[in-house]
Amino acid sequence: xxxxxxxxxxxxxxxxxxxxxxxLDVTEGSVHGLMGAxxxxxxxxxxIIAGNQRATTGTILFAGQPINGLRPDxxxxxxxxxxxxxxxxxxxxxxxxxxxxxxLYGRQTPPKVSEAAALAQDILADIGLDAxxxxxxxxxxxxxxxxxxxxxxxxxxxxLLMLDEVMAGLTPVEVTDMIASLRRxxxxxxxxxxxxxxxxxALTDMSDTITVLHHGEKIxxxxxxxxxxxxxxxxxxxxxxxxxEAPA
Amino acid sequence: xxxPFISTxxxxxxxxxxxxxxxxxxxxxxxxxSYWTVVAxxxxxxxxxxxxxxxxxxxxxxxSLGHVVAYGIGAYLVAxxxxxxxxxxxxxxxxxxxxxxxxxxAIPVLRVRGPYFVILTFGLAxxxxxxxxxxxxxxxxxxxxxxxxxxxxxxxxxVAALAVIATLITxxxxxxxxxxxxxxxxxxxxxxxxxxxxxxRLKVLAFAASAVIPGxxxxxxxxxxTYFDVLQVFNPTISFSIVTMAxxxxxxxARGPIxxxxxxxxxxxxxxxxxxxxxxxxxxxxxxxxxLFAPNGLIGLIKRRKxxxxxxx
Ligand SMILES: Nc1ncnc2c1ncn2[C@@H]1O[C@H](COP(=O)(O)OP(=O)(O)OP(=O)(O)O)[C@@H](O)[C@H]1O
Ligand SMILES: [Mg+2]
Numbered sequence: 001x002x003x004x005x006x007x008x009x010x011x012x013x014x015x016x017x018x019x020x021x022x023x024l025d026v027t028e029g030s031v032h033g034l035m036g037a038x039x040x041x042x043x044x045x046x047x048i049i050a051g052n053q054r055a056t057t058g059t060i061l062f063a064g065q066p067i068n069g070l071r072p073d074x075x076x077x078x079x080x081x082x083x084x085x086x087x088x089x090x091x092x093x094x095x096x097x098x099x100x101x102x103x104l105y106g107r108q109t110p111p112k113v114s115e116a117a118a119l120a121q122d123i124l125a126d127i128g129l130d131a132x133x134x135x136x137x138x139x140x141x142x143x144x145x146x147x148x149x150x151x152x153x154x155x156x157x158x159x160l161l162m163l164d165e166v167m168a169g170l171t172p173v174e175v176t177d178m179i180a181s182l183r184r185x186x187x188x189x190x191x192x193x194x195x196x197x198x199x200x201x202a203l204t205d206m207s208d209t210i211t212v213l214h215h216g217e218k219i220x221x222x223x224x225x226x227x228x229x230x231x232x233x234x235x236x237x238x239x240x241x242x243x244x245e246a247p248a
Numbered sequence: 249x250x251x252p253f254i255s256t257x258x259x260x261x262x263x264x265x266x267x268x269x270x271x272x273x274x275x276x277x278x279x280x281x282s283y284w285t286v287v288a289x290x291x292x293x294x295x296x297x298x299x300x301x302x303x304x305x306x307x308x309x310x311x312s313l314g315h316v317v318a319y320g321i322g323a324y325l326v327a328x329x330x331x332x333x334x335x336x337x338x339x340x341x342x343x344x345x346x347x348x349x350x351x352x353x354a355i356p357v358l359r360v361r362g363p364y365f366v367i368l369t370f371g372l373a374x375x376x377x378x379x380x381x382x383x384x385x386x387x388x389x390x391x392x393x394x395x396x397x398x399x400x401x402x403x404x405x406x407v408a409a410l411a412v413i414a415t416l417i418t419x420x421x422x423x424x425x426x427x428x429x430x431x432x433x434x435x436x437x438x439x440x441x442x443x444x445x446x447x448x449r450l451k452v453l454a455f456a457a458s459a460v461i462p463g464x465x466x467x468x469x470x471x472x473x474t475y476f477d478v479l480q481v482f483n484p485t486i487s488f489s490i491v492t493m494a495x496x497x498x499x500x501x502a503r504g505p506i507x508x509x510x511x512x513x514x515x516x517x518x519x520x521x522x523x524x525x526x527x528x529x530x531x532x533x534x535x536x537x538x539x540l541f542a543p544n545g546l547i548g549l550i551k552r553r554k555x556x557x558x559x560x561x
Pocket of ligand 2: 042043044085164
């Protein structure tokens, strides 16, 4: 069953067609990868789903309900949470407070204020930030900020978690850690994940299905193996029609 | 007493300190004679105003330079209805009118941020001032005499009570869900709304709430001067002083506005009558010094000293 169902979605920025007639279904419980070169429209798609931007045309159904035109806070309460590629921590607040606010505002039935700190601490432990929970978020390293993006998104108790390049700029060891953390929280929270990633090995490693965007168009969709063998993807990525190394 | 969403137990020391401190100052002011009664009145007035300002501007980071408009509207309502309706009614009504005004202008005004918001609030307050001035002179009422106003002591009790209430509101809101939402708005509105914070609703509520007590203070201070003059109660210097006290004391912590008001009134007591020029020069220097070197004000300096050595932040 598809949790998220996007139909003929387009977005123009003035003359620029950032997304052109995108149709996409995300199966409940799956990890759905989204790839494409710089400027393909991946982040724009996230922004529209989350309500940060309006689609020019098209419809978005979440759990069978239309969510077009809802405000971001309303979309969040429905159960969709995104991270930002360019991280946006509440830099002047502590790491724990960042997550507490997500817990207090993002959930359909928020807990008491006095319980939020403990809940935040659990989430921070899940993704390996618990040692830094009293630090100001502004003092975190890039890897820490990426983790905080994930922790804050998890604080809202989403059904659909949308991750925008949370592994970009991380060292190989940190990438391995992040993948392990994401697998853990996906299982423990019963999440569906839509993930944008340039680190190909991470994407093929995690995804059940991958969709490829190119200049705002959907040019391919399939299993990681199918995508690696797809000639149109080769063309778009390298300008050559040679198969990528197949994923292990 | 239970207040939803917050634990009140841990707040007992702060609440009792506020109340006891206020009672002591009121007692001192009244027993030491009329000069000190007025000093105490001024102190509480500025605490109430700055504390209310901090409830919105300190928590959201939208710097309002037009807070005098609430003061003026409250004063106007109380002056116009003087001797027609009793003060215990007209003063809360003045607060309500100020809050209502803020609620109405909130949506358009809160669409802009940063320097534009500062200028817009300043301009709006000036606009209201001149509209009322025009109305009053048209009806031949450029100033209204207010005979038979309550004694200064009575006004002091009211103003001190409002200062205590404003302080407790800032204190409790800071620890509440509402306050945490406002902090998220201050830090990053896009991130805040994406994690479920209803940004516009919170801003509008805080903006309207922060005008109510200043409206009541305006009404009370109109009684104090025994005549009502539009230019006096809408004087932009009141807005500037509020912001100055908030900067010197530090916003975003209920203790900041108290320190700011104490500091500025202390400076004024020392210099105002003997060297008024020096007072303004020093005030300017302090303001620049705090903005550049201690942006979190006196309260920020105190907190920094309390922090254990070697801790990073
Ligand atoms: N707010 C905006 N106004 C105008 N153009 C925009 C805006 N946001 C994105 N674009 C343009 O839309 C296109 C898609 O951008 P988007 O950020 O969605 O790409 P992306 O696939 O996420 O790229 P990257 O891999 O670099 O993150 C780009 O050409 C970009 O310049
Ligand atoms: Mg992007």
